[in-house]
Amino acid sequence: MATERVVSVDARRVRRVHAVLVLLSFSAGAADAFAFLALGGIFTANMTGNLVLIGMFSRPEFAQTLVTALIAIVSFVGVLYAAFRLTVPTGALPVTQRHTLRRLVLPSLVLQTLVVAIWAALRGDVGMVERCIVISLSAAALALQTVAAKKLSDIEGVTTTYVTGTLTTTMHDLAVRSAHGQGLRVLSVVALPVGAVSATAALLLAAELCPVVAWLPAVAAAILLLSTSRP
Template sequence: MQNQPADRLGDPRDRAVRRLADVLPLLLTVAAGATDAVAYLGLGGVFTANMTGNLVLLGIAGSHGVDLHVARAAAATAAFTAGLVVAFLMTRDLPKDAVWPPRITAALAVSLVCQLAFLAGWAAVDGRPGEVADVGLVSLSALAMGVQTACARRVALGGITTTFVTGTLTSVAEAASHGSAAHLPRRLGVLLALVLGALAGALALRHSPTAAALIAPALVAVTLTLGARLHSVRRNP
């Protein structure tokens, strides 16, 4: 068999960049799933990565009057929004085709710091926070997820979101109705990653609350390392 032309085979470096870029949203989505599992099961039934569910919980809780459930849901929503604003300000004016510029690394590092602060507070109360502490922990977790969400939106990760996947599920169903497989593996991978992250968080929470809270920051730290590598590869072809 004759060798195919190099341009038809594709640049190996480009293929490596594409594979690495596909891994990053999956890691962040697993982290988001684990984060929501810990928050929902360990912080009074509130979400810190999924604000759609949180707003519904806020309305349901509010129908019974202002109580701790309302405080948790309101704190999560406010902190998540603050995280979005902070990260969008840190990453404004990035080119539309940016994959992983240094400002994304800096912003995601803010998310990691918030997650580590959450981990420290969570470990200090052995995963059993009181009424005041849990609102603070909810806020830290949601702040981290808001920053992460903004970072994923700013970079070119195939239109994938990492904290809410209703749109991804809708895209999968729409593509299936048209018989299209475009981006299907990536989108299905994100859906699976969220479920696996939640499963990992829930299982870990049964045996070690600290280990459960460690999943998300560990994955974000790996993402930061790989993201910096991705930027380096693209900058030095």
Template sequence: MLRTLPNVVRFRVAAGKGDRNLLLRRRHALVVVLTFLTGSADAVGFLALGGAFSSVMTGNMVLLGLSAGSGHAELAVTSGCAIVSFIAGVLAGARLVGSAQPEDPVWPRQVTRALVLELLVFLVFLVVWEVSPPSRPAHVGLGLLMLSAAALGVQSSAIQRFGVPGLSSTYLTGTLTSLIAGVAARSPWRDLRPKAHVLMALMSGAGVGALTAIHLPAWSPVLLLVPLVLVISVSARMAE
């Protein structure tokens, strides 16, 4: 009987590793869904809410610099407000999720709580979007952009709680750089695939968001709410 104990221990360890790998794959899938949301929000913000981005703060800082050089006051206000709102969302999200801990599970409960906060912000976004006319005043569009940027700031902080270097659903220039560097170094596809998934989700979300903003604008908030509700529902079970 004593001889069988090492086999039992090895079996349990292997089972534990299998469960964790499954959770890691689910976490990656949920981050991909959130990245699709990000692409949609950026497309809607750029095309329908004043020509700035909801999550790409590097792009907004460039727009802010361009506005200073060209004397474009309206662009300065739009990009500047998006940056400030994103920062506010990051601060709120960081306060809620805290920092990564060595004993953290694959999906800490705090991440789901932060995503619930993001959902609440997007629900306000939905209400304002629906009650305002299609040809909404500039200040209403700016308010919607600020809500979207704040929500994605919360999302950015939530993903940081995982404590995984390079894992993000909003700022992905580093992901693209890492992917191309990996291709150049002939890294295995299994290492490159997660990065490719995230980048494809961003571009797909932007494409769908652009089509919706142009042809079915009333449905634009759905692209932000449905993916988020899906992620919250699945992650709530993961965090149990």
């Protein structure tokens, strides 16, 4: 009976973590759509897209795209490195779910809240300096989410800020007739465009509230699931 109870608790914990990963994918899709539509046509989660944009020198207003894309990349990469360093296991002690929540997901929420506050204060009247600040904060928040997803996931190939690797692993496992983790991968992939739809609709209906509607509820729900899930 005790063993069954432990297995049941562990299964619930895994399901909660999987739900968190899907929510973070939704959040990344919403953040990228918001950045692309409202912050000058760049991304704050999809750095592959930004690298491609940097090379599109014939694009109108390329100088602005170059600057903002570089800011997003530098912010994302810098925070990514810092987050991985911050969560390196010490000795025999692993990085726990609680550490991931406290050191990665909560700071990500703080940064996204700053984005919301700045966007609301500007009321859509975003100059170049303000745009760069918002992009930097959003990219940093998404970098923290990326590391959090890597630390939390027990399924290979699940990412929350880009899906090329997820799609590759999904197709590989389909080819070799493996079903392990396929459900989570599919949900993670689907959540990304659903988040983008949410942000796009929010921009059309209530532009000033877009960041609040689009991704803060998803990250808040992820934090709630993590904080109530005992490792």
